[in-house]
Every structure is written in structure tokens, then in C-alpha cells.
Amino acid sequence: MLCLLLLCPSLAAAAELVVRELRDDPPAAEVLAGLHDARLLPPEPQPMLRQPAREAQWWRIEARQPVPADDAPQLVMRSPFLYRVEAWPPGARAPTRHSLYGEHADDRYSHRALVIALPGGIPAGQAVWLRVEYRSTMASPLSVEPLDQVHREDMVFMAWRSLVLTCLAVLAVLGLAFWGGTGERSYGYFSAMLVCAIGYLASISGDLRWMPGAETLFGSGPQANRIIACLGVMFSNLFQGSYLDLRRKSPLFDRLLHAGTAIAVLGVMLSLGSGPLPARVGNLALLYSALVLLLASGWLALRGERAARVVLVSWSALMVFCVLAAAHMMGLWDGPSWLGQGLAGAFALASLLLALGLSDKLLQLRRDRDHASRQATIDPVTKTFNRHGIEERLFQAVERARARDEPLSIAFVDVDRFKEINDRHGHSIGDQCLRIVSWRLRNQLRRQDGLGRYGGDEFLVVLPGHDARSAGRIAERMRVSVNCRPLSMPDASIPVTLSIGVAELGPGESMSSLFERADTALYASKSAGRDRATAAAPPEGLWTT
Known part of the structure; x- marks a missing residue:
């Protein structure tokens, strides 16, 4: 059509x-x-x-x-x-x-x-x-x-031209901002490609004729236009290769695209001279690179690559216009008078869609970073916080409690005789026991409460908004939820009990002191025969955070 x-x-x-x-x-x-x-x-x-x-x-x-x-x-x-x-x-x-x-x-x-x-x-x-x-x-x-x-027609042309060039300029600035913020080279190549597109469209059509020295730079010969065009092809290839990750996903297409980049560099060097050869080399680089990108993105899209689908959707119209414009400039056909404006619009549309694709890639990088961050704070066995994660959660809760002058309590939970379970049934059954215990503990907690595996068979529970009395009631519910019935698994049914130590954060008390009091209360529960919750004594003396 x-x-x-x-x-x-x-x-x-x-x-x-x-x-x-x-x-x-x-x-x-x-x-x-x-x-x-x-x-x-x-x-x-x-x-x-x-x-x-x-x-x-x-x-x-x-x-x-x-x-x-x-x-x-x-x-x-x-x-x-x-x-x-x-x-x-x-x-x-x-x-x-x-x-x-x-x-x-x-x-x-x-x-x-x-x-x-x-x-x-x-x-x-x-x-x-x-x-x-x-x-x-x-x-x-x-x-x-x-x-x-x-x-x-002049007014329509200027409105369209302003829209296209402004769109390209804004996207180039956004690309530079993303490049500076993420360090991803593809954003830098994207911005350089757009700057070359702006320069080529503006110089070949006279948009820059108001600029001092424009007649000497652009009006005396086609050298500047050809150099900008070849640089645009070069940066386009670098951007597409980086965005599609061709070096890792398709080394063959990566080498073919580098050949197109080399032809574009040759066009830049030849454009310093005169004659028709530089224009032919530049058009060859454009047509060859467009074909390679079309084949590469199509092949990767068939394999389910999301970035390749973005390139196919965004780049197809621009490829068609670039090929037709190149054929028009080479005298192979006589295009319509609006072909140049269509090419400019295709540049803007492709750049906008590619910018959306880059934004999607940025969001994916952020999701990967968040996932890696979560993995660094999650215990792989129980899927609760690990020691680092629950300590960070406790630190935040302490800061919030001090700022709002609210109570805060913690509970150290220990699975009684867990070593005997591991020795008798094996570590696989032991891990399953810890998972079931963590599920039952979580069922007794609110969303804002924190639960983490602090050690081998120890859990730390963070209870913001609870004083020692209410925290003791929660600890009792957690104890009963575990010992009320055995832990049922396909290969075993094991009765388990908990020993718990509870401590409330005192005014000006440090986290290390809070840990020590909760740990002392835990050992008091063990010494008293296990399967019980014990509240720690209030802190004595003056404490500094």
C-alpha cells in the first residue's frame, strides 16, 4: 500500500x-x-x-x-x-x-x-x-x-517540519540522559544517530540556511551532507547491533552489520573528496545495512526476541523510505514531491518507537536489578528474608519507631531439637520442616510485620507497633500454630515445638542491645524446658543509639 x-x-x-x-x-x-x-x-x-x-x-x-x-x-x-x-x-x-x-x-x-x-x-x-x-x-x-x-503549503510544511525536528531533538536529549544515567552504550549510539538524522535532514533541505556559515558548509557542495549521512548509517548500525545484542545472539549477523559499518566509514573518508563515488558508497552502505538489519531483526523476532520485534515494527517504514529515497537520489526512479517529508516523518516515527523500546529495555534492566536485589535478601529455603534482609528490615523499623515514637518489639524463634530432625530424616526433610514452620509463622503475622531466617534453625520476627505484652501474645500464637499438629510431609510426619524470646525496644536502646535481650529470653525458654515464649526484662541503665 x-x-x-x-x-x-x-x-x-x-x-x-x-x-x-x-x-x-x-x-x-x-x-x-x-x-x-x-x-x-x-x-x-x-x-x-x-x-x-x-x-x-x-x-x-x-x-x-x-x-x-x-x-x-x-x-x-x-x-x-x-x-x-x-x-x-x-x-x-x-x-x-x-x-x-x-x-x-x-x-x-x-x-x-x-x-x-x-x-x-x-x-x-x-x-x-x-x-x-x-x-x-x-x-x-x-x-x-x-x-x-x-x-x-509553506505553513503546512513548516508545521510538519517543526514537529519532526523537535521530536528528534527531544528524543536525542532523552537518549543522552538515559546514557548518562545507565551507562548503556546503546542509548549513546541512539542519540548520535538522531543527531546525524537531524543534521542530514536539516542540511539537505535548507533548514539550517539561517545559520552563519551555512552557505560555505552546506551550500558549496554535497561533502558535508554525505559525511553526515554516512555517520548516521554508522551510528545506526552500532545502535542496532548493541540494542539487539547481535554479538551474543547472532555473531553472523553481527559480522555482516560490521561490514556495513565499514562501508559507511569508507564513505566518510571518500566524502572528503569530490565526484560521484562517495554518494554511491554511502547509498550502498545504507541499502546493505537496511537489508542486514531487516534479516537480523526478522530472524530474532521469530525466535521470540522482544527487542527484535520493536526494531521490525519501528524500522520497517523507515527502511522503505530510505531505500526509495536512495533510489531517487541515484536517479533510479522519480519519487513524489513529498518523499523527503515522508522520510523525515519516518525518521521521527521510528525514533519514537525505538525510544519506547529503549524505555522498555530500561524497565527490564530495573526489574532485573530489583530481582537481583530481592534474591540477595531472600533465603532460598524458606523464601523469607535472609539474615541481611531481616536486619535491614529491622533497622528501617527502628528508625520509623523512633521518628514516630511508636513501640517496636522483636521475637527470636528457635526450632527445638532441629539437629535431631536433620540427623534422623536428612537435610531434605529438615529444609521442608523449616518451610512449613515459616508458613505457619507467617500466617500469624500482619503484612507490615517482618519474618526472616536468622540462622540455621532460628527466625527473627519484627513486630512494629507492638509493645512487650502484645508481642508476647503473638509469640504464643506462633508457638501454638506449630506444636498444635505435626508437620506433615509425604515421607514423614514430625512433631515440632518452638522456643521464643521476645524483647521490646527501649527508649534510646541500640539494636545490638535489643538483640542481646531477645537472645537471652530465647535461652531462658530453652533452659525452662523448651516449647514456650519468654519476655525479656526491660533494659537497665542508659543506652545510646
């Missing part, structure tokens, strides 16, 4: 103008007098101008029907690139000069086209003569439009 849409508009307005070429540069007086009309080439199939062979030559533009002067008609020459034009409208005694860059750039109109006034229209039997300097394989469509229509 996209190809059909591209092909159909290219036939529009084909019957309005007749464009004929004079491949020579005789004096203007002779050309205007008609002395060289016999040497004019046959009319172009479509009303467009392309001169890849000479530095300066003449073009004759006739209208099939007379063009009246009532609506202030303008001859519009789209995508002029580096052409420098001298125009002789019918009846003019002196030419008007037009170019995208330099002193003849007309800031009354947007840079989408060169606009040549036809004050007398185009009467029957007369023509507009254009003397065009510079060679280019890019076609420049010609049309005659009323001045009001020119202004309307």
Missing part, C-alpha cells in the same frame, strides 16, 4: 507543464531570442528538472494552457538542493536569481522549494527560461501555483 501511495502522486500535474532541456550554456540573449530552440531535447516525461551532467545549462518551461496573471502565479521548484537558478519569466528584461543558500535565498518562502514569481503569467506561445547551475541526480518537480496556495 505504501509503494502504491508513493507511485500515484508522482504522476500528478504531469499535464500542466512541458519541460525541455538545452544541454548547453550559450549567452542568455541568444537563448531568449530562440536561436537554440532547434537543439532542445524532447519533453521530459514528467514536469521535473534534473541535470546530472553539466555545471550550468538551460531549461524551457511551457504551459499546455495559458496561465493568467490574475492569481499571482508562481513557478515552484521543489527539492532544489544546491541548484542556483537564474529565471527569465515571459516579458522580463532581467533575470531573478534564486538558491537555497546564500544571498539569493528568499526568506519570504519556506525552504521546501524555490519560488519564482510570474507577474505576467505564461501567455500562449511563451515560456519561462531557467539557467541552472550545479549538477545533481535528485529530481526537482516543477509546478505553477497561485501565491495563496504557495503560502498555505
Whole structure:
């Protein structure tokens, strides 16, 4: 459907103008007098101008029907690139000069086209003569439009152009921010790719003609544009290879993509010179890299790679536009006048979708980090906190209790005679016993309470908001929940009891003191015959945190 849409508009307005070429540069007086009309080439199939062979030559533009002067008609020459034009409208005694860059750039109109006034229209039997300097394989469509229509199209063009370039610029800044925050190289390559895209689109279309030195940098030749384009291909390949992780997931496609990067680097070096070879090398790098990326992302997408699907969705339209634009620049086909704007829009769309993909990758990295953090604080047997995790939970609870002046208690829980269980039934049964005990303990606790395996057969319970009395009641419920019935497993049924020591945090008491008192209460329970909960005595003396 996209190809059909591209092909159909290219036939529009084909019957309005007749464009004929004079491949020579005789004096203007002779050309205007008609002395060289016999040497004019046959009319172009479509009303467009392309001169890849000479530095300066003449073009004759006739209208099939007379063009009246009532609506202030303008001859519009789209995508002029580096052409420098001298125009002789019918009846003019002196030419008007037009170019995208330099002193003849007309800031009354947007840079989408060169606009040549036809004050007398185009009467029957007369023509507009254009003397065009510079060679280019890019076609420049010609049309005659009323001045009001020119202004309307200029406003639409500028709104679209501003949207596209602003979108690319914002995404480039976000990429740099992500790169600085995460250290991921793919974000840096992404930003560099977008900067090159902005530079290429702006320089080839004249968006930067207001910049001091733009005429020297961009208007004197295609070298700067070609260098920016080749750098864009290079950074695009680096970004896609990093984002898709081709080095690890597909070494073959990684090597093929590096070959495309090498061709782009060669294009950068050749672009320092002149001639058509740099443009061909740059277009080759673009087409080759686009094909490799399409195959690589398609193959990885079939294997279920999420990043590859993002590349396929985001990059497909841009690949199509890049290939068509490259073919248009190489003179292989004549694209529609809006092909350049479609390419700019495809850049913005692809960049936006890729930015969403990068954000998804960033979220995945965060999920992986959180998962790793959880794994570092979780006991693999009971799936409760390990010693480090429960101590961190206790530290936070102590800080909160002191800030809010709320009570806080802890309970040390020990499984009685656990070594005998391991010796008699084996460590696998012992681990299963610990899991069942932890489930029964958790069932007696609130969501905000903390439970962690502190040692081999010891658990630490953090009880924020509970004083010693209420914590003792909870400890009693935990004890009863375990000893009320044996621990049932497929290979055994084992009766288990608990010894518990409870302590409440005193004013200004340190965590180490709180631990010592709870531990002393635990040993008191064991000494008294096990299967019981004992409350620790209040702290004595002054304590400092």
C-alpha cells in the first residue's frame, strides 16, 4: 500500500507543464531570442528538472494552457538542493536569481522549494527560461501555483517540519540522559544517530540556511551532507547491533552489520573528496545495512526476541523510505514531491518507537536489578528474608519507631531439637520442616510485620507497633500454630515445638542491645524446658543509639 501511495502522486500535474532541456550554456540573449530552440531535447516525461551532467545549462518551461496573471502565479521548484537558478519569466528584461543558500535565498518562502514569481503569467506561445547551475541526480518537480496556495503549503510544511525536528531533538536529549544515567552504550549510539538524522535532514533541505556559515558548509557542495549521512548509517548500525545484542545472539549477523559499518566509514573518508563515488558508497552502505538489519531483526523476532520485534515494527517504514529515497537520489526512479517529508516523518516515527523500546529495555534492566536485589535478601529455603534482609528490615523499623515514637518489639524463634530432625530424616526433610514452620509463622503475622531466617534453625520476627505484652501474645500464637499438629510431609510426619524470646525496644536502646535481650529470653525458654515464649526484662541503665 505504501509503494502504491508513493507511485500515484508522482504522476500528478504531469499535464500542466512541458519541460525541455538545452544541454548547453550559450549567452542568455541568444537563448531568449530562440536561436537554440532547434537543439532542445524532447519533453521530459514528467514536469521535473534534473541535470546530472553539466555545471550550468538551460531549461524551457511551457504551459499546455495559458496561465493568467490574475492569481499571482508562481513557478515552484521543489527539492532544489544546491541548484542556483537564474529565471527569465515571459516579458522580463532581467533575470531573478534564486538558491537555497546564500544571498539569493528568499526568506519570504519556506525552504521546501524555490519560488519564482510570474507577474505576467505564461501567455500562449511563451515560456519561462531557467539557467541552472550545479549538477545533481535528485529530481526537482516543477509546478505553477497561485501565491495563496504557495503560502498555505509553506505553513503546512513548516508545521510538519517543526514537529519532526523537535521530536528528534527531544528524543536525542532523552537518549543522552538515559546514557548518562545507565551507562548503556546503546542509548549513546541512539542519540548520535538522531543527531546525524537531524543534521542530514536539516542540511539537505535548507533548514539550517539561517545559520552563519551555512552557505560555505552546506551550500558549496554535497561533502558535508554525505559525511553526515554516512555517520548516521554508522551510528545506526552500532545502535542496532548493541540494542539487539547481535554479538551474543547472532555473531553472523553481527559480522555482516560490521561490514556495513565499514562501508559507511569508507564513505566518510571518500566524502572528503569530490565526484560521484562517495554518494554511491554511502547509498550502498545504507541499502546493505537496511537489508542486514531487516534479516537480523526478522530472524530474532521469530525466535521470540522482544527487542527484535520493536526494531521490525519501528524500522520497517523507515527502511522503505530510505531505500526509495536512495533510489531517487541515484536517479533510479522519480519519487513524489513529498518523499523527503515522508522520510523525515519516518525518521521521527521510528525514533519514537525505538525510544519506547529503549524505555522498555530500561524497565527490564530495573526489574532485573530489583530481582537481583530481592534474591540477595531472600533465603532460598524458606523464601523469607535472609539474615541481611531481616536486619535491614529491622533497622528501617527502628528508625520509623523512633521518628514516630511508636513501640517496636522483636521475637527470636528457635526450632527445638532441629539437629535431631536433620540427623534422623536428612537435610531434605529438615529444609521442608523449616518451610512449613515459616508458613505457619507467617500466617500469624500482619503484612507490615517482618519474618526472616536468622540462622540455621532460628527466625527473627519484627513486630512494629507492638509493645512487650502484645508481642508476647503473638509469640504464643506462633508457638501454638506449630506444636498444635505435626508437620506433615509425604515421607514423614514430625512433631515440632518452638522456643521464643521476645524483647521490646527501649527508649534510646541500640539494636545490638535489643538483640542481646531477645537472645537471652530465647535461652531462658530453652533452659525452662523448651516449647514456650519468654519476655525479656526491660533494659537497665542508659543506652545510646
